[in-house]
């Protein structure tokens with residue numbers, strides 16, 4: 001029950017962006033992709049979802065995605081892009097319904113909106129929302145599209161590119177919980193993340209990219225180390241070090257999610 005990519009190489013323009021990447025993720029787990037700006041995270045996600053051309057192979061639950069028709073992929077996996085531009089004046093519920101293949105499923109759109117804490121926002125104009133509200137509407141669209149974590153055909157997958165980048169800490173935790181619940185119920189989650197603390201909290205495994213290459217992939221404790229992170233981000237990072245006395249130190253408390261992963 002998994003996503004397996006082998007030898008993924010991507011060229012965009014005249015540049016090689018990804019170099020021969022092997023990647024695996026399992027349903028029932030949250031897999032995070034981290035790395036600096038420009039390291040190739042979005043490009044890898046777009047290759048894994050079949051949105052851009054690549055050499056190598058990607059199989060999702062045993063199906064080569066290059067050979068699967070788009071409608072069949074849309075039943076199995078939902079994709080939250082890093083940025084979404086909408087040219088038309090849709091209202092919020094219309095944006096969420098864009099994810100539905102069957103428009104008789106309207107209650108599913110309302111449920112998805114409630115799931116991201118935006119019940120009552122359905123008739124607002126999407127363009128008038130704040131950045132974080134827009135990001136949560138887009139997540140609702142993906143949740144409405146994908147439905148339950150496991151369908152008759154097997155596990156379904158969420159591919160999320162920086163799903164919490166515009167969110168306040170409370171809504172970050174809400175989205176992290178949605179991802180964990182989806183995995184706990186048997187679905188697969190692959191999420192690009194910048195926040196390493198949230199990554200440490202939510203991820204079952206972490207893939208680190210640097211300059212279009214995979215530098216490490218393993219459990220958070222194995223991968224999120226002083227040496228690896230300091231080298232990749234080119235700054236001094238101390239994993240687990242206490243802050244200097246008197247410095248406020250804000251950590252989200254997610255005991256349930258941490259215990260679930262253990």
Ligand SMILES: Nc1ncnc2c1ncn2[C@@H]1O[C@H](COP(=O)(O)OP(=O)(O)OP(=O)(O)O)[C@@H](O)[C@H]1O
Pocket residue numbers: 012013014015017035036037038039040041042043044082
């Ligand atoms: N269409 C394109 N043509 C040429 N180069 C591109 C194209 N799209 C992306 N790139 C380059 O590929 C590299 C990887 O981009 P990518 O968007 O995958 O990075 P990222 O790790 O997601 O970064 P960020 O954290 O800023 O979102 C960057 O150097 C970018 O400039």
Ligand SMILES: [Mg+2]
Pocket residue numbers: 041042043082161
């Ligand atoms: Mg990106």
